[in-house]
Amino acid sequence: MLRLVARRLLKVIPLLLLVTVIAFGLLNLVPGDPAVQIAGEFATEEQIEAIRTELELDRPWLSRYGSWLSDAVRGDLGDSLFSGVSVRSQIWDRLPATVSLIGWSLVLSALIGIPAGTVAGWREGSALDRFLTVGTTIGVAIPVFVTGLVLALVVGIKLGWLPATGYVGITESPWQWARRLILPAFALALTGAAEIARQTRAGVIEVKKQDFVRVARANGLHTRQVLGKHTLKNAMIPVVTVVGLQIGRLFGLSVLVEQIFNIPGLGSRLITAVFENDVPFIQGTVLMLGTVIVLVNAGVDISYGYFNPRVRGS
Amino acid sequence: MESMRCNRATKRLLALLAALVVIAAACGGSDDDDEAADTATEADAGTETTAAEDDAETGDEDESTTTAPEGRSGTLRWALGSNGANFFDPHATTNPFGRSWMYPFYDRLTQIDDNGEVQPMLATGWEFSEDGSSLTFTLRDDVVFHDGTPFDAEAAKANLDRARDPEVAAGTFVDLLAVESVDVVDPTTVQLNLSAPGGALPAILSDQAGMMISPAAMDNEDLATMPVGAGPFVATEFRVDEAMIGEAFDDYWDPEFPKVDNLELRFVLDPTTRLNATASGEVDGGVLDVVTFTRSDAEDQGLELTERFSTALYQLFFNTERVPALANPEVRRAMAMAIDQEAFGTALFNGECAPTDQVFGEGWYPRNPDIGADYHPFDPEGARAILEAEGVTDLQFTAITANIPSFVAMAEAIQAFLADVGITMEVAPTPIPELIAGFVVNKTADAYWSLNPGAADPAKFVATIWLPSSPFNPGGYEVPGLVELHSRAQEGTTEAERAPVYQEMAQVLADEQLTIAVCTPASIMAHRPEAGGVTLLSTLSDVDASRIFIEE
Numbered sequence: 001m002l003r004l005v006a007r008r009l010l011k012v013i014p015l016l017l018l019v020t021v022i023a024f025g026l027l028n029l030v031p032g033d034p035a036v037q038i039a040g041e042f043a044t045e046e047q048i049e050a051i052r053t054e055l056e057l058d059r060p061w062l063s064r065y066g067s068w069l070s071d072a073v074r075g076d077l078g079d080s081l082f083s084g085v086s087v088r089s090q091i092w093d094r095l096p097a098t099v100s101l102i103g104w105s106l107v108l109s110a111l112i113g114i115p116a117g118t119v120a121g122w123r124e125g126s127a128l129d130r131f132l133t134v135g136t137t138i139g140v141a142i143p144v145f146v147t148g149l150v151l152a153l154v155v156g157i158k159l160g161w162l163p164a165t166g167y168v169g170i171t172e173s174p175w176q177w178a179r180r181l182i183l184p185a186f187a188l189a190l191t192g193a194a195e196i197a198r199q200t201r202a203g204v205i206e207v208k209k210q211d212f213v214r215v216a217r218a219n220g221l222h223t224r225q226v227l228g229k230h231t232l233k234n235a236m237i238p239v240v241t242v243v244g245l246q247i248g249r250l251f252g253l254s255v256l257v258e259q260i261f262n263i264p265g266l267g268s269r270l271i272t273a274v275f276e277n278d279v280p281f282i283q284g285t286v287l288m289l290g291t292v293i294v295l296v297n298a299g300v301d302i303s304y305g306y307f308n309p310r311v312r313g314s
Numbered sequence: 315m316e317s318m319r320c321n322r323a324t325k326r327l328l329a330l331l332a333a334l335v336v337i338a339a340a341c342g343g344s345d346d347d348d349e350a351a352d353t354a355t356e357a358d359a360g361t362e363t364t365a366a367e368d369d370a371e372t373g374d375e376d377e378s379t380t381t382a383p384e385g386r387s388g389t390l391r392w393a394l395g396s397n398g399a400n401f402f403d404p405h406a407t408t409n410p411f412g413r414s415w416m417y418p419f420y421d422r423l424t425q426i427d428d429n430g431e432v433q434p435m436l437a438t439g440w441e442f443s444e445d446g447s448s449l450t451f452t453l454r455d456d457v458v459f460h461d462g463t464p465f466d467a468e469a470a471k472a473n474l475d476r477a478r479d480p481e482v483a484a485g486t487f488v489d490l491l492a493v494e495s496v497d498v499v500d501p502t503t504v505q506l507n508l509s510a511p512g513g514a515l516p517a518i519l520s521d522q523a524g525m526m527i528s529p530a531a532m533d534n535e536d537l538a539t540m541p542v543g544a545g546p547f548v549a550t551e552f553r554v555d556e557a558m559i560g561e562a563f564d565d566y567w568d569p570e571f572p573k574v575d576n577l578e579l580r581f582v583l584d585p586t587t588r589l590n591a592t593a594s595g596e597v598d599g600g601v602l603d604v605v606t607f608t609r610s611d612a613e614d615q616g617l618e619l620t621e622r623f624s625t626a627l628y629q630l631f632f633n634t635e636r637v638p639a640l641a642n643p644e645v646r647r648a649m650a651m652a653i654d655q656e657a658f659g660t661a662l663f664n665g666e667c668a669p670t671d672q673v674f675g676e677g678w679y680p681r682n683p684d685i686g687a688d689y690h691p692f693d694p695e696g697a698r699a700i701l702e703a704e705g706v707t708d709l710q711f712t713a714i715t716a717n718i719p720s721f722v723a724m725a726e727a728i729q730a731f732l733a734d735v736g737i738t739m740e741v742a743p744t745p746i747p748e749l750i751a752g753f754v755v756n757k758t759a760d761a762y763w764s765l766n767p768g769a770a771d772p773a774k775f776v777a778t779i780w781l782p783s784s785p786f787n788p789g790g791y792e793v794p795g796l797v798e799l800h801s802r803a804q805e806g807t808t809e810a811e812r813a814p815v816y817q818e819m820a821q822v823l824a825d826e827q828l829t830i831a832v833c834t835p836a837s838i839m840a841h842r843p844e845a846g847g848v849t850l851l852s853t854l855s856d857v858d859a860s861r862i863f864i865e866e
Contacts, residue, residue, distance in 0.1 A: 032747040040408025040484045041754045041778075041785035047480070048755070082401050083539050085554050093553065149586065157593050157615065164594040165587055262580075262587045262596070264556040272397050272555045272583060277747035 004305045008298050019290035020072065023283050024065050032277045033057075034081050055081070068283070077284035082276060087284035091266065097167050098265035100177065101257065102250045104185030109192035109246060114239065116193070117200025121235070122227065124205050132197065139194025144253045148187035148260040156183060165262040184261040188253055192246045199242045203235030210234075237307050244300030248293040381846065381865060386562055388864040389576040390845070393588045393600030395855065397555060397581055402541040404525035405476055405483035410767050413522070413853060418560060418577055418860040419460075420525035420543035423451060423470070424516050426770060428622070430679055430852060431809060432516045436465060436526060436544065440516055442807045449506045449515055450499065457567045459528035460548045467498040472529040474506065477522075486523040489774060490515075492804070511804035513812055514773035521770035546572040546860040555581055573847065573863030592617060592840055598864060599841025599848065601855040604666035605720045612840035623677025624837035625768025625775065626854035628667065630713065630728060630761055630830040631753065634789035637711045637760050641791060645709070646827040648700035650690035652735040653728060659833050662724055667833035672820045673775070675834040678852065679809045680772040680816030685824050697735040710738040713761035714752055717743035725763040728832070757788040765835070767854040772816050776800050780828055793826045 035051040036043075052058050056067075071078065077087035120132040156164025162183050168176040207213060208231050216226045255267030262268075266285055273281040396411035404416050425435040437451040457465035477483045478490035494509040506515065518524065531542035539552040546568070547560035560577040578597075582588040585603030592600050593615040602612055602619065609619055630649075634641035655669030671689035674681040701709070715725040725741040732739045739761070744752060753762040766786075769775040779786040780793055781800060799819045806812035837854050849861040 030745075032745060033751055034747070036751040036755050037747050038408070038484075041750055042408075042488045043484060043755075044480075047484070080554060083552075083554050084535075085539060085552075090554050152587075152590050157590060160594075163596070165591040166594075166596040259584050260587055262582055262584075262591055264553065268583070269555050272581075275746050276397065277745070 001305050005302055008301050012294055012298050015294050016291060019294060020069055020287060021065070023286040023290060024068055025061075026286075027279050027282055028061055034277050034279060037277055038081065072284075072287060077287070078280035080273075080281050081278050087281050090269065090281060091284060091288055094264060094266045094269055096169060097263050098251070098254055098258070098267060100170065100181055101184055101188065101254055101263060101265060102247065104181045105188040105192060105250055106243065106246065108185055108189035109196055110243065112189065112193035113196025114200050117197035117239075118204055118227070118232065120197065121201040121204025122208065122231075124201075129201075133201070136194035136197045136201075139190050140198075142190065144187055144191060145256045145260060147190055148184065148257050151183045151187050152260060167261075167263040167265075184257045184263060187260070188250060188257045191253075192250065195242055195246070196239060199238045200235065203238050204231055207231045207235045233307065237304060240300055240303050240307065244296050247296045248289075251289050251293070386573055386575050387866055388574050389578060390574040390859060390862055390864055391578040391580060391597040392857065392859050392862070393580050393582040393591055393597045394857075395581075395583060395585065395588060395601045395603065397583065401538050402549070402552075402558075403538045404522040404527070404541075405473075405486045406538070407522070408485045410853075411855075413851060413856045414859065415558060415579055416522070416525060416541065417545070417851075417856075417858045418547040418572075418579070419541040419545040419549055419558075420527070421457075421545045422521065422524035422526070423453075423519040424524060426517065426520045426852065428849070430623075430677070432520060435520070436470075437519075442512070446511055446805060446807075447508055449508060449512050451504050451506070453502045453504065454567060455502050457544050458565050459526075459531070459544045460542050460563060461528050461530055463528045463530045465526060465544050466501045467504040468501075469526065469529050470504045471496045471498050472532065473526050474504070476527070476532060477524075488777065489518045489521070489523040511801060513804040513806045513808075514771045516807075517771035518774060521774075547577050557581065572860050577859060579859060589615070589617075589840060592842060595842065598845045599839055599862075601857075602838040602840040604663050604836050604838060608664045608666075609838070616843070617840045618843050618845075619838055619840055620848040620850065621836055621838040622850040623675060623852065624834055624854045625675050625678050625852045626765060626835055626837070627670070627673060627675065627768070628724065628763075628765050628832045628835065629673075630763050630832070631779070631786050632761050632789065632791075632829065633753070633757060633759060634787075634791040634828075636757070636789065637709075639706050639709050640711065640761070641789065642704060642706070643826050644700055644704050645706055646830065647690060647825075648697040648704075648706075648735065649732060649737065650827050650830050651693045651697040651700070652737070653731045653830065653832060654692040655687060655832055656692070658724075658727055658731075662720070662727060663833070663835060666836040666838075668836070669833050670831050672824045673780075673829075673831050674772060674816065674820050675768070678772070679813050680820065682817040682820035682824075684817075685820055689824055690827070694731075694735050701735060701737075707736070708738075709736070710740070711760035712740040712742050713763050714742045714744040714749060714759045715763040716746050716749060718746075721763065721765075728763060728830075754785045754788060762786075765854070767856075768852060770852070772812075772819075773800065773804055776803075776819065780823060787828065791828055793822060793828055795822055 035048050035055060035057055038051050039048045056064060068078070075088060079086050080090065116132050120129040123129050152164045155161050163180045167180055170177040213226060213230055216230050254265060255270055257263070258265045258268040259271060270282065270285055394414050401407040401409060401412060402416060402419065404420055421436050423435060423437040424432050427433045436457055437453055440449060440451045442449050451470070453465070453467060453470060459465060463469065474490070474493065474496045477486040478493055480487040492508050492510040492512045492515065493506050495507045497505045497507065499505050506512065526544055527537070528542040531537060534542065541549050546563055546566045548563045549558060549560050551559040558579045562572045562575050566572070580597060582591055582600060585606040588600045589602070589607060589612060591597045612619060632640045639645050650671065659665055659667035659669055668676060669687035671687055672682055672685040713725055715721045722741065722743045729739045729741050749762065753759040766779065769778070777800070778784055780796060781787065782790045782792045782797065796819065799815055799822065803812050803815040803819065806815065835854060837850055839848050839850060839857055841848055844865040845862055846865060847861045847863045849858040850856065851858060
């Protein structure tokens with residue numbers, strides 16, 4: 001198992017390097033000169049050039065990449081172009097809201113998806129299975145912004161059951177933190193729950209036909225043991241993969257959900273950063289999210305070793 | 315048996331989840347959100363809502379019966395839709411959408427009242443010399459900045475010198491080109507020596523150029539995020555692209571203001587989220603996006619509306635150098651006649667963009683009352699005839715516009731109108747940072763469909779768009795007589811003196827159509843009934859939050 005962990009972590013290093021090249025390089029390919037934007041419409045060419053020099057935009061690409069990477073590995077992601085506020089502190093300030101949202105969504109996805117998929121798979125072909133399969137198809141098909149807007153309007157404003165917008169930090173009020181995250185997390189969780197349910201169902205159907213499950217049942221083991229200990233554990237490998245992939249997907253979708261529910265997370269800031277052409281913030285965030293996703297995927301790979309010992313040696 | 319157990323477990327789990335949601339919903343009964351919901355429900359049932367629908371022409375505003383509390387109380391939370399939130403140096407910022415963020419923190423030398431007239435603020439009065447070569451401001455003697463530095467003539471001079479320095483003040487130096495030097499006469503008198511007529515200066519100094527920064531804070535590294543002015547609120551916390559928090563300034567010179575203890579200006583980009591946040595009580599009010607919502611969308615949720623005339627203009631700008639046919643005023647007149655402004659405003663703005671054929675909006679003093687929206691009547695036949703007479707048979711050009719769906723839709727509507735008279739206008743949705751670079755700086759775009767938010771004074775508006783040296787006239791097209799009129803308009807020192815010249819200018823610009831003015835959008839705030847004193851500026855969707863109070 002240790003060898004698996006070491007091998008997988010070694011693979012992470014070149015991947016992370018690639019992430020830095022993409023994060024830095026892509027934005028250099030995008031048209032737009034931040035110096036022109038800062039200088040304003042009345043600026044002379046000399047003023048624009050002076051700003052370019054100040055921002056070091058006149059240096060060659062590779063040289064700027066080297067400086068940026070060297071600063072980034074020390075945790076310095078630079079400052080936002082307009083406010084001058086450090087990118088690291090902005091990410092740090094906004095990360096709790098995004099992590100809370102994604103954490104809640106993952107929990108909800110798993111709480112809804114795994115039991116639903118298990119029941120559907122165990123009762124394959126039954127009316128309940130068909131009902132859940134249709135439900136998950138709808139869940140996958142509905143765009144998150146539709147779910148979000150409908151929830152905010154109906155549950156939040158018309159019914160007034162839960163707050164329609166806004167975010168409160170967990171340190172400020174744990175109760176309000178939880179209440180305000182229910183609707184956005186549910187909107188975000190719905191698609192994930194559907195995908196998890198489908199994967200769980202497929203896994204359970206496959207595993208329950210295996211000999212060892214038949215033997216377990218023939219030995220008179222209780223359904224709970226057959227399902228929980230023998231079937232689900234083996235059916236979980238594709239599910240864990242889906243959950244791992246969900247994290248990257250949730251970070252992406254959180255951009256929309258944060259906007260709809262006015263949550264001051266990374267996603268909503270990313271939108272304005274793109275509008276403002278705030279290159280340092282976009283680079284810093286892409287690097288941070290890319291790193292998280294690479295590490296999560298490594299974690300998913302490593303978890304295969306836990307679920308399936310055969311993987312450890314391969 | 316097994317399936318029964320399984321079903322039971324599933325049911326238990328679902329019941330637990332449902333219970334959690336219900337408990338979460340039920341236990342929050344005392345907070346703002348539920349009060350908001352109650353309010354919304356009452357409104358749905360037909361209780362009173364007030365909309366200031368008839369005030370567009372009179373200037374203001376709040377028809378609400380809301381009464382201001384004695385003294386100060388409460389926290390005002392206001393949602394702004396523009397991201398001018400990231401730069402609080404009023405002289406350096408080039409963002410034309412940042413005023414609402416700065417007004418609560420920076421007082422100006424003058425201010426413009428609800429009727430559009432210039433009134434004293436930090437200056438108690440002003441006077442032009444007889445030959446118009448200087449402008450003298452008398453200043454209040456009871457003002458201190460948030461850091462305790464007293465406001466006096468030295469401070470005013472330091473600010474005016476800074477605001478006209480192109481190296482520092484990218485946003486305001488062009489406003490003060492007429493100022494040659496600034497002298498301190500005595501501690502409460504400052505004199506601006508002028509190299510050109512300066513009739514626009516009292517109004518210009520009600521805007522960012524007249525915002526006074528504490529001289530002791532001018533070199534602060536964090537000035538862009540922590541303003542230090544002499545306004546009614548002291549900045550206490552800034553969160554990038556999220557909020558600016560302030561508290562009432564105890565030593566503010568005007569005992570009437572502010573009316574609330576705390577201020578939270580929040581940046582809420584999405585119009586739907588902004589309205590939802592107001593309806594649910596998360597904020598007390600915010601900008602109503604008339605492209606997305608009708609008035610009744612807000613009123614149906616129990617909100618009140620406050621509006622005022624706007625100096626903003628949706629228009630099509632040209633680079634006459636790149637497309638020679640566009641340098642022909644007859645061709646531009648034909649284009650104006652090809653556009654059905656009424657249909658445009660109805661289809662894309664829910665009827666909230668007033669058709670216009672002149673550049674000065676309804677309610678603004680420079681407006682020429684003789685130029686109606688039908689000055690260039692919608693007449694595709696007539697437009698085709700003009701184009702034929704001018705020998706223009708294959709006019710093609712590309713217009714850039716912001717890659718925002720509403721802007722693209724507007725540009726495509728203009729495209730369709732022009733296509734009907736045989737003009738091909740390609741629409742190029744362009745990232746926002748690229749717009750100014752493409753049209754103004756690099757001059758690589760033929761045309762530009764955009765919104766100008768307006769200005770505190772018509773001189774700035776004209777200087778930005780229609781003069782041969784204006785950034786939004788990249789072809790340097792010279793409208794006959796305009797430079798002379800622009801100069802003459804600033805010889806007048808009062809609005810009454812300047813208005814006739816601007817009306818003449820409006821006529822010249824309406825005839826020339828250097829830009830195709832299409833419509834003036836409504837500037838509306840949607841707010842909760844308990845918010846009173848809502849005061850809008852004449853620039854689009856700008857609010858002076860320092861005047862708003864919350865009824866107890």
